[in-house]
Amino acid sequence: MIKAAIIGSGFIGPAHIEAIRRLGFVEVVAICDSSLEKAQEKARQLSVPHAYADVAELLRHDGLQVVHNCTPNHLHAAINRQVLAAGKHLFSEKPLCMTGEEARELVKLADDSGVVHGVSFVYRQFAMVQQAASLIRQQQAGRIFAVHGSYLQDWMLYDSDFNWRVSATEGGASRAVADIGSHWCDTLQFVTGRRISAVMADFSIVHPVRRVARGASTTFAAAEENAGYDQVAVDTEDFASILLRFDDGSRGSLTVSQVSAGRKNRLAFEVNASEMSIAWDQEVPQQLWLGHRDSVNQTLSDDPSLVNRDVAAAVHFPGGHIEGWPDAFKNMMLNYYRFIQQGKRPGVDAAHFATFHEGASVLLIVEAMLQSHQQQRWVEVATLD
Structure with a gap:
């Protein structure tokens, strides 16, 4: 099983969790949010075993392979940098960041890191x-x-x-x-x-x-x-x-x-x-x-x-x-996680999902x-x- 975690538990975070769970070969092991109390409550509601209030601590979770950034827009760039620096596969909600300068930086970091990177264009x-x-x-x-x-x-x-x-x-x-x-x-x-x-x-x-x-x-x-x-x-x-x-x-x-x-x-x-x-x-x-x-x-x-x-x-x-929006969301996650499962890399192999480039x-x-x-x-x- 591939181990994944979600950062941000608002409207879109649970949608990611639902789609991931439909795949059958990915386990959501942790949720991270702005406070431990909030993260623990959402983890309890969604039956996720671990909760964190600190991204750095989450990234040290044993066996964690993939991180989904589902935070508000102004947090995307900093968290995406942090996840890439930790060498984790990264799926980011859009927008990728807030400025073109940040976008160019994140594309280079993602390509250089060798991880599978995706953006939620469903x-x-x-x-x-x-x-x-x-x-x-x-x-x-x-x-x-x-x-x-x-x-x-x-x-x-x-x-x-x-x-x-x-x-x-x-x-x-x-x-x-x-x-x-x-x-x-x-x-x-x-x-x-x-x-x-x-x-x-x-x-x-x-x-x-x-x-x-x-x-x-x-x-x-x-x-x-x-x-x-x-x-x-x-x-x-x-x-x-x-x-x-x-x-x-x-x-x-x-x-x-x-x-x-x-x-x-x-x-x-x-x-x-x-x-x-x-x-x-x-x-x-x-x-x-x-x-x-x-x-x-x-x-x-x-x-x-x-x-x-x-x-x-x-x-x-x-x-x-x-089949509607949740099924399209599942298709997106399926294409992304198959890439990870098969050891492929965006840019080297054609991706059936939006990457940091898109x-x-x-x-x-x-x-x-x-x-x-x-x-x-x-x-x-x-x-x-």
Whole structure:
């Protein structure tokens, strides 16, 4: 059994644990959090045998091989450095870090360390997203000329909605774009095989001041009634409209929102190419729409007997048995841990998951979008080289 530990036990930490446990060959041996009391309580709830309040102490846990960094954004870079220095395999929540300079540093440290490094870009792991990528990769779609879509949520719709991500100090200078727009960018770079090379962005703060409920607030949780509120100025965006250019000359557009009523978690995209259009909606994840000019449009289901051969392994049940976000998360962990199990290395062997290289690439896209909004002009996206 491979021994793994989780740092950070908020919304996403337990999701990592659940996916890991579904693999059958990985054991979650420890949780680390900001206080020992908090770590012990979460370890008790999730039946994890050990709890720590200090990362350095966790890294000395006997037999520990893999660490998952599920902490708030502003802690990612320092903890990732610490884990890499200890020589442990590392799977980091996104963003990889807070700045492009840190991203370049972490990519070099990860490559030099020889460990297996991954970043939690989960949407590329949906079977129908992989089918879309396969159609393009096998040239069944033809020449791509346009890519467009959105990532819409509503959990920040009210001025009383608040989370640590609202603060630029804790979440970063960008919120909606960095938090969810980053997923869309990784997904579309994966699907198309193209790199986003330039952006023109316009950000909007819908609630310049938010009423913050007194007491702790976790992601997607509603404030307690009669808790009382404090007013806090907001310096991160709720909404963004972005034009895109890809490195092959194709064009695109993206809308990102955390204030779209009724949209709970809708990542959607459409790729327009010379032979067909391809569209997918995360809230209907088992369907892929294929549009045609001279024949009937198609809706493909995630049936392992119907998808391309190189995609079938991402579908684990017969057609009609819906697989969704937790299953995509499992696919991500399965691909990552198989890499470790088989003794492979990112960069040397092709990885079926996002590595620190992809994490850094997307962070540089977000930086360019932020710069574009601030300067109100087209901005070229920097590269790692």
